[in-house]
Amino acid sequence: MAEQDLVKILESIAGYLEIEKRSGVNCFMRGKNVQKRIDLLKKIAEDVNKCKKCSLYETRKKVVFGEGNPYAKIIFLGEAPGEEEDREGKPFVGKAGKLLTQIIQALGLRRGEVYITNVLKCHPPDNRSPYSEEINACFDYLKREIEIINPRVICALGKFANLALSRKEIPLIQQHGREYLYEGIKVIPTFHPAYLLRNPQEKKSAWQDLKKVIEIVKRKSDLKSTTLIGV
Numbered sequence: 544m545a546e547q548d549l550v551k552i553l554e555s556i557a558g559y560l561e562i563e564k565r566s567g568v569n570c571f572m573r574g575k576n577v578q579k580r581i582d583l584l585k586k587i588a589e590d591v592n593k594c595k596k597c598s599l600y601e602t603r604k605k606v607v608f609g610e611g612n613p614y615a616k617i618i619f620l621g622e623a624p625g626e627e628e629d630r631e632g633k634p635f636v637g638k639a640g641k642l643l644t645q646i647i648q649a650l651g652l653r654r655g656e657v658y659i660t661n662v663l664k665c666h667p668p669d670n671r672s673p674y675s676e677e678i679n680a681c682f683d684y685l686k687r688e689i690e691i692i693n694p695r696v697i698c699a700l701g702k703f704a705n706l707a708l709s710r711k712e713i714p715l716i717q718q719h720g721r722e723y724l725y726e727g728i729k730v731i732p733t734f735h736p737a738y739l740l741r742n743p744q745e746k747k748s749a750w751q752d753l754k755k756v757i758e759i760v761k762r763k764s765d766l767k768s769t770t771l772i773g774v
């Protein structure tokens with residue numbers, strides 16, 4: 544196993560343990576179960592790496608799969624990798640990524656405690672918006688990621704993340720902060736960090752949306768029946 548992969552796995556496990564500790568959990572899941580979830584995510588990443596389901600495979604430099612805590616309570620979902628992500632093969636590493644990291648920290652979390660991914664796993668040339676056929680072609684990977692992680696809440700960042708989950712063409716300016724369900728999981732749509740960099744006046748409303756995300760995580764009634772078991 545490459546050192547980089549090992550570090551990623553250890554960071555994921557550390558993030559998972561930290562968030563469970565904060566939730567008051569004092570026992571740990573068997574290592575076998577943690578590994579199983581990581582293996583399932585790795586399998587999707589392998590499928591994505593060889594994917595040619597839409598024409599974006601022809602222009603991508605690197606596939607950008609999701610990363611973070613496989614037991615995250617929150618998934619932050621963007622629309623597609625940008626140029627920097629395409630070069631590095633990691634989600635949200637550019638300017639917008641820095642803002643997302645700051646947002647996560649402002650919410651009292653570390654980046655490693657959440658899971659970050661995009662609707663599209665390949666960069667659309669010239670940073671153009673995703674086409675609906677690309678969203679449809681790529682959606683199965685996202686669906687599988689969400690099923691495995693099974694978060695308490697998904698924060699849909701921007702128009703296309705929201706469209707992919709809601710399948711409704713409602714302008715984000717109207718829908719941001721309004722909770723709905725995707726496959727039984729709560730979704731809070733808000734503005735994409737790249738949009739917030741261009742429109743800083745919207746940061747205040749985005750913060751109100753993001754506070755709802757944290758409220759869902761903290762709400763006792765939303766606690767899933769835990770599957771944690773003592774070693």
Ligand code: SF4
Pocket residue numbers: 591594595596597598599600663664665677680681
């Ligand atoms: S964007 Fe998605 S569907 Fe298109 S080639 Fe990349 S991984 Fe495959």
